[in-house]
Amino acid sequence: xxxxxxxxxxxxxxxxxxxxxxxxxxxxxxxxxxxxxxxxxxxxxxxxxxxxxxxxxxxxxxxxxxxxxxxxxxxxxxxxxxxxxxxxxxxxxxxxxxxxxxxxxxxxxxxxxxxxxxxxxxxxxxxxxxxxxxxxxxxxxxxxxxxxxxxxxxxxxxxxxxxxxxxxxxxxxxxxxxxxxxxxxxxxxxxxxxxxxxxxxxxxxxxxxxxxxxxxxxxxxxxxxxxxxxxxxxxxxxxxxxxxxxxxxxxxxxxxxxxxxxxxxxxxxxxxxxxxxxxxxxxxxxxxxxxxxxxxxxxxxxxxxxxxxxxxxxxxxxxxxxxxxxxxxxxxxxxxxxxxxxxxxxxxxxxxxxxxxxxxxxxxxxxxxxxxxxxxxxxxxxxxxxxxxxxxxxxxxxxxxxxxxxxxxxxxxxxxxxxxxxxxxxxxxxxxxxxxxxxxxxxxxxxxxxxxxxxxxxxxxxxxxxxxxxxxxxxxxxxxxxxxxxxxxxxxxxxxxxxxxxxxxxxxxxxxxxxxxxxxxxxxxxxxxxxxxxxxxxxxxxxxxxxxxxxxxxxxxxxxxxxxxxxxxxxxxxxxxxxxxxxxxxxxxxxxxxxxxxxxxxxxxxxxxxxxxxxxxxxxxxxxxxxxxxxxxxxxxxxxxxxxxxxxxxxxxxxxxxxxxxxxxxxxxxxxxxxxxxxxxxxxxxxx
Amino acid sequence: xxxxxxxxxxxxxxxxxxxxxxxxxxxxxxxxxxxxxxxxxxxxxxxxxxxxxxxxxxxxxxxxxxxxxxxxxxxxxxxxxxxxxxxxxxxxxxxxxxxxxxxxxxxxxxxxxxxxxxxxxxxxxxxxxxxxxxxxxxxxxxxxxxxxxxxxxxxxxxxx
Numbered sequence: 001x002x003x004x005x006x007x008x009x010x011x012x013x014x015x016x017x018x019x020x021x022x023x024x025x026x027x028x029x030x031x032x033x034x035x036x037x038x039x040x041x042x043x044x045x046x047x048x049x050x051x052x053x054x055x056x057x058x059x060x061x062x063x064x065x066x067x068x069x070x071x072x073x074x075x076x077x078x079x080x081x082x083x084x085x086x087x088x089x090x091x092x093x094x095x096x097x098x099x100x101x102x103x104x105x106x107x108x109x110x111x112x113x114x115x116x117x118x119x120x121x122x123x124x125x126x127x128x129x130x131x132x133x134x135x136x137x138x139x140x141x142x143x144x145x146x147x148x149x150x151x152x153x154x155x156x157x158x159x160x161x162x163x164x165x166x167x168x169x170x171x172x173x174x175x176x177x178x179x180x181x182x183x184x185x186x187x188x189x190x191x192x193x194x195x196x197x198x199x200x201x202x203x204x205x206x207x208x209x210x211x212x213x214x215x216x217x218x219x220x221x222x223x224x225x226x227x228x229x230x231x232x233x234x235x236x237x238x239x240x241x242x243x244x245x246x247x248x249x250x251x252x253x254x255x256x257x258x259x260x261x262x263x264x265x266x267x268x269x270x271x272x273x274x275x276x277x278x279x280x281x282x283x284x285x286x287x288x289x290x291x292x293x294x295x296x297x298x299x300x301x302x303x304x305x306x307x308x309x310x311x312x313x314x315x316x317x318x319x320x321x322x323x324x325x326x327x328x329x330x331x332x333x334x335x336x337x338x339x340x341x342x343x344x345x346x347x348x349x350x351x352x353x354x355x356x357x358x359x360x361x362x363x364x365x366x367x368x369x370x371x372x373x374x375x376x377x378x379x380x381x382x383x384x385x386x387x388x389x390x391x392x393x394x395x396x397x398x399x400x401x402x403x404x405x406x407x408x409x410x411x412x413x414x415x416x417x418x419x420x421x422x423x424x425x426x427x428x429x430x431x432x433x434x435x436x437x438x439x440x441x442x443x444x445x446x447x448x449x450x451x452x453x454x455x456x457x458x459x460x461x462x463x464x465x466x467x468x469x470x471x472x473x474x475x476x477x478x479x480x481x482x483x484x485x486x487x488x489x490x491x492x493x494x495x496x497x498x499x500x501x502x503x504x505x506x507x508x509x510x511x512x513x514x515x516x517x518x519x520x521x522x523x524x525x526x527x528x529x530x531x532x533x534x535x536x537x538x539x540x541x542x543x544x545x546x547x548x549x550x551x552x553x554x555x556x557x558x559x560x561x562x563x564x565x566x567x568x569x570x571x572x573x574x575x576x577x578x579x580x581x582x583x584x585x586x587x588x589x590x591x592x593x594x595x596x597x598x599x600x601x602x603x604x605x606x607x608x609x610x611x612x613x614x615x616x617x618x619x620x621x622x623x624x625x626x627x628x629x630x631x632x633x634x635x636x637x638x639x640x641x642x643x644x645x646x647x648x649x650x651x652x653x654x655x656x657x658x659x660x661x662x663x664x665x666x667x668x669x670x671x672x673x674x675x676x677x678x679x680x681x682x683x684x685x686x687x688x
Numbered sequence: 689x690x691x692x693x694x695x696x697x698x699x700x701x702x703x704x705x706x707x708x709x710x711x712x713x714x715x716x717x718x719x720x721x722x723x724x725x726x727x728x729x730x731x732x733x734x735x736x737x738x739x740x741x742x743x744x745x746x747x748x749x750x751x752x753x754x755x756x757x758x759x760x761x762x763x764x765x766x767x768x769x770x771x772x773x774x775x776x777x778x779x780x781x782x783x784x785x786x787x788x789x790x791x792x793x794x795x796x797x798x799x800x801x802x803x804x805x806x807x808x809x810x811x812x813x814x815x816x817x818x819x820x821x822x823x824x825x826x827x828x829x830x831x832x833x834x835x836x837x838x839x840x841x842x843x844x845x846x847x848x
Contacts, residue, residue: 362694374698378701385709385713401718402720403717404718407717408712410711411709414704625802626753627753
């Protein structure tokens with residue numbers, strides 16, 4: 001009943017989405033405002049429609065309707081209700097519905113904005129969103145239908161949407177259940193965060209295409225979508241961080257990022273998105289790089305769809321890729337088609353996208369931003385090369401050759417270091433023109449201080465060259481950025497006669513994007529501390545201990561106390577938990593309880609580390625095995641991950657920075673600031 | 689003149705990136721092999737960086753907790769996705785590989801915590817080297833258990 005209903009609503013949503021796109025095009029072609037308005041309302045209608053379909057799916061998930069194949073695959077009776085709800089995006093069919101639903105939410109939100117100044121964009125924005133929505137809904141309706149049920153036909157069970165002849169519905173006793181590794185709060189919100197980021201990028205892309213089609217190729221589309229891109233970037237970044245945190249907490253290998261192809265698939269749109277975020281500023285301030293920005297947003301859109309496809313297909317060997325499905329070729333087709341059409345549009349409008357001025361100085365702000373873009377694109381190329389290398393090598397040599405994490409680490413670390421260096425230098429450069437002298441004058445104090453810290457670290461902490469370079473750059477970024485805050489506030493304090501903190505608060509409030517950006521730079525530096533710490537200084541040991549025996553690592557002493565094992569009947573889990581005492585230099589610090597959860601329904605272990613986390617390091621203990629009868633007790637693997645907490649602290653600060661930058665305000669100083677900063681003659685553009 | 693300056697800078701970056709990619713690819717290339725290919729190569733495969741794929745044979749899994757040494761055997765499965773699909777999907781291919789006594793097998797040694805996903809009929813993708821003794825020494829072990837995820841028809845049904 002609910003299955004047919006849900007499927008019917010999905011089908012209607014698909015028809016409405018198709019109508020919306022067609023009406024928008026005809027309306028725009030024939031200058032019919034009424035038809036465009038009809039397209040807009042149709043688009044608005046997709047949101048309640050898909051919501052109803054989603055509600056039907058959630059109803060089936062919560063109420064153990066295992067005759068529905070999707071429900072059978074992702075839930076089981078032992079799962080708590082909130083996990084049954086979030087199982088919505090635990091499998092392919094459901095996550096496609098989830099994607100469509102998010103897109104309907106965003107498109108509805110954007111069609112509700114005030115369009116009076118930009119009415120010519122409206123039909124095309126609707127068209128691009130409608131095409132994307134149609135594609136995703138079409139995938140669910142025709143290929144990955146979450147409402148397919150099991151039917152008993154002549155003793156065989158067949159999945160099918162509609163009843164085959166002489167068939168009765170087959171209801172399994174229980175479902176397979178969500179993989180226990182995915183039953184974690186981090187995993188509950190990691191996919192929707194990533195998807196929020198993915199889907200939000202559709203909106204700036206839609207506006208970019210609208211700008212190309214209408215020929216209104218000034219920076220209006222960028223201004224309208226600036227906040228969209230920021231929020232998209234926020235969600236995508238946070239999705240990536242949450243994935244790392246989940247890996248650290250649950251996968252039990254003492255790491256957070258494994259350069260897995262699927263991780264890279266989510267990382268690639270982040271790279272182009274980050275480059276886009278920076279380069280649009282050059283267009284806004286200087287009227288440069290218009291063609292480049294178009295290319296970046298097109299790439300981001302393509303990589304978003306490609307990323308969704310990679311995470312949900314089986315083309316690459318990966319722990320994440322959990323489905324081989326017929327929709328792969330359709331995704332590739334859709335990505336290729338939209339990419340080719342978009343690039344054709346850019347080529348068609350190429351002359352209108354000429355720069356309004358010329359880049360003169362190699363050290364000007366815009367040149368450094370361009371360099372930043374090149375570095376992000378270089379990392380993208382490295383990632384892309386690593387992902388497709390097995391396919392290339394097989395094509396040319398017949399031998400499948402893969403590259404693993406060492407490839408990525410080696411090839412990207414100089415590029416990341418260069419980005420850190422830019423983060424320290426670029427905020428000091430001026431638009432239009434800077435020289436080595438002006439930059440040197442602005443940076444030398446911070447550089448000397450950073451060097452002093454590095455020398456101190458050399459004698460007290462590490463002699464590792466890579467780490468020292470990293471720490472130098474990190475300290476430099478933090479000092480330069482704080483100095484910028486201080487300089488700005490002091491200047492304002494003098495001219496406005498305010499006290500220092502009022503001046504600082506007002507300064508930041510008036511230049512949200514700039515100072516939000518600086519906060520983000522500091523957060524990146526903090527995250528870099530954590531990454532350096534765990535990548536370079538991680539220590540590990542392992543051993544089998546009888547009760548009372550000890551293991552020593554990096555100043556810590558870990559003493560095994562006891563082990564207990566018990567069942568949680570309700571959730572179908574067996575817990576085996578070890579208790580260890582932790583000492584440092586003979587001082588008792590507390591207890592840790594690493595454990596192994598065994599899930600009966602899926603016959604799978606889940607290793608939960610005991611973790612003692614401080615700003616200096618994490619003591620990360622895994623229970624590996626135990627022998628209940630013999631005199632030898634339990635086996636542990638212990639990691640000490642120095643500084644890794646800064647990664648998580650940095651990501652929280654990152655959140656603050658992006659929200660600060662994206663917070664709505666009426667920014668009256670924005671246009672003003674643009675004229676002040678622009679020293680060179682800037683030809684008037686249509687927007688002025 | 690101005691343009692030249694930027695082009696030289698760009699060319700320099702391009703060269704650096706090409707160098708980084710080329711040298712890193714060489715330094716960390718891993719040859720993807722199936723068990724059959726490994727057996728066919730014999731001594732030639734010894735001490736090359738390899739990525740080996742195979743089906744885990746459940747009965748052979750042994751774990752020595754004191755030394756954290758994990759040993760098991762893997763049976764040959766095809767490395768070609770299309771071929772796997774044609775034979776009825778990964779779960780089916782793994783099931784057949786494990787239950788076919790004529791398949792070639794390789795012993796694997798891995799030192800570390802026992803992975804949660806390790807079980808019979810899992811697909812193991814291992815990075816490491818083949819020793820002189822014909823045993824594959826894995827540094828990294830990835831496991832896929834296709835039955836855990838998306839299986840079209842419930843198991844209850846298979847016995848009906």
